[in-house]
Amino acid sequence: MRICRRAEELTPFFGGEFVPTMGALHEGHLALVRRAKRERGITVVSIFVNPTQFGPGEDFEDYPRREEQDLRLLEKEEVDAVFLPRKEEVYPEDFATTVRVDRRLTGVLCGKYRPGHFDGVTTVVARLFGLVKPKRAYFGWKDAQQLIVVKKMVEDLALGIEIVPVETVREADGLALSSRNAYLDAEQRRRAAGIFRALSAGRGLAERGSCRAGDLLRRVREFLERDDLSPQYLELRTVKNLEEIRSDSVLEAAPDGEELLLATAVPLGKARLIDNLRFRAKIIRRTPAFEGERK
Ligand code: PAF
Numbered sequence: 001m002r003i004c005r006r007a008e009e010l011t012p013f014f015g016g017e018f019v020p021t022m023g024a025l026h027e028g029h030l031a032l033v034r035r036a037k038r039e040r041g042i043t044v045v046s047i048f049v050n051p052t053q054f055g056p057g058e059d060f061e062d063y064p065r066r067e068e069q070d071l072r073l074l075e076k077e078e079v080d081a082v083f084l085p086r087k088e089e090v091y092p093e094d095f096a097t098t099v100r101v102d103r104r105l106t107g108v109l110c111g112k113y114r115p116g117h118f119d120g121v122t123t124v125v126a127r128l129f130g131l132v133k134p135k136r137a138y139f140g141w142k143d144a145q146q147l148i149v150v151k152k153m154v155e156d157l158a159l160g161i162e163i164v165p166v167e168t169v170r171e172a173d174g175l176a177l178s179s180r181n182a183y184l185d186a187e188q189r190r191r192a193a194g195i196f197r198a199l200s201a202g203r204g205l206a207e208r209g210s211c212r213a214g215d216l217l218r219r220v221r222e223f224l225e226r227d228d229l230s231p232q233y234l235e236l237r238t239v240k241n242l243e244e245i246r247s248d249s250v251l252e253a254a255p256d257g258e259e260l261l262l263a264t265a266v267p268l269g270k271a272r273l274i275d276n277l278r279f280r281a282k283i284i285r286r287t288p289a290f291e292g293e294r295k
Pocket of ligand 1: 048
């Protein structure tokens with residue numbers, strides 16, 4: 001496994017499979033790597049804690065950094081190259097570009113509470129794509145909004161990179177794996193499993209037949225309250241373009257329906273945990289015409 005600290009060392013690895021990470025690797029990252037390895041191309045993983053996607057007062061300084069352990073894990077997975085750049089390699093002194101995807105995708109959900117976060121993500125991902133020049137890149141559904149935003153950037157800029165989504169990896173009790181789970185104490189860790197229980201209860205309601213979006217969201221909130229969890233946001237949106245599903249819309253379970261994203265962010269101690277579930281439903285929107293028909 002080659003460790004590349006400078007961009008020019010990446011040339012032999014162009015055109016391969018790319019897994020961008022911020023390190024502190026766990027089974028969720030390794031699932032991305034294993035999915036990439038299935039393509040049998042050259043696999044490159046980057047480890048870079050990107051300062052531009054952290055806002056003031058966020059956890060950039062405290063974000064877990066475990067370079068030696070990460071390298072051991074990647075060696076075991078038989079990754080071909082690890083890109084471990086210094087900040088100056090990613091952002092040279094005269095770097096002057098920001099890549100910004102429309103606010104309709106980046107100003108909602110996490111973007112509403114982390115202003116500028118997705119500009120930092122798209123800028124670093126675009127820069128890393130330019131340095132690594134991959135054929136395919138792998139992103140987890142755990143960060144669904146990031147995946148949707150990066151996909152849109154690649155499409156709009158015709159970057160010619162295939163974005164491969166990979167399912168969220170969970171602990172036995174359902175908690176989605178995240179480097180930030182390391183911030184939780186034992187009591188918080190126990191309560192954190194309530195996030196998956198709550199989202200599953202919401203999805204379960206939708207999958208059972210027909211329900212109002214507002215009732216589904218209420219059910220999720222009730223479950224969160226049982227574990228004394230109060231979400232920063234809890235929303236139902238389309239996967240296609242993150243359009244919000246109004247609470248008075250009726251959802252009818254349908255395998256060929258619209259793919260929906262039930263997403264939440266829950267502050268818990270020093271951590272801010274995000275998670276989501278997807279399901280398909282036909283959406284019956286209550287438009288003025290619809291109201292008229294019912295009179
Ligand atoms: O998901 C992450 O770890 C980061 O947001 C990414 C994609 C590596 C960009 O810094």
